[in-house]
Amino acid sequence: RGVFVFLDSLILGMRITTYSASFYEEEEEETGKERTPEQAARAEKMDKIIESVVTVIAFIIAIGLFFVLPYLISALLSRFIHNHLLTAVIEGLLRIGIFMGYILAISMMEDIRRLFQYHGAEHKCINCLEHGLPLNVENVRRSTRFHKRCGTSFIIFVMIVSIVLFFFIRVSSPMLRILLRILLIPVISGISFELIRLAGSSDNPVIGLLSKPGIWFQNLTTREPDDDMIRVGIASVEAVFDWKDYLRREFGPQTETSEEARTA
Secondary structure (H helix, E strand, O other): OOOHHHHHHHHHHHHHHHHHHHHEEEEEEEEOOOOOOHHHHHHHHHHHHHHHHHHHHHHHHHOOOHHHHHHHHHHHHHHOOOOOHHHHHHHHHHHHHHHHHHHHHHOOOOOHHHHHHHHHHHHHHHHHHHOOOOOOOOHHOOOOOOOOOOOOHHHHHHHHHHHHHHHHOOOOHHHHHHHHHOOHHHHHHHHEEEEEEEEHHOOOHHHHHHEEEHHHHHHHHHHOOOOHHHHHHHHHHHOOOOOOHHHHHHHHHHHHHOOHHOOO
């Protein structure tokens, strides 16, 4: 189940990013020559092809960057470190380090920083509702931008689970080790998905401790949004979800309009 959620999130994320970017293209086209319906249809078809190709390439790069590269580096270090457990931990730490470096690098781009602000607005909206508060700018602004079920936390769980799982891979062929790491991605994703679901609904201190790295990494992948971004987040929730019905079902009918909820 986890791997399908991961792939669905990857594809959906690419589509949303492409859709958002299309508005910038439309603004540029308004000042230039307008396209005919045939040209628009061809452009849309080409966009879908490009989107599919980019998704596949991004997935391949992600596997190479976060799974194959850490293994290759740890394999080189294993010539000097003759401890399988330590080598597995080093591989996992390299994987996390590469991910952190990637996030820090892309966060230098202005568009990515704005994307992280919208990411923060999304979390704030969800946390606002899950604490029984009506969805308005004031309540959302005061909600935290960190969330246990964030995709960032999922990725960190993937990296932690991979350390444990790869420790038990003891084959002599380097190529087979790489192949097994790739083939085990669905298993790792599935375990990580169940763990993040558990983390979102459990107060168990052990699960809470495992969630801490993902929450900490959200300092990198989220930013505090401005009020306009919060309004976009609220509008996005309202477009797909009846939050008033959710509050009535989960917290009682009084929460929707109570002044206590607004000032909590």
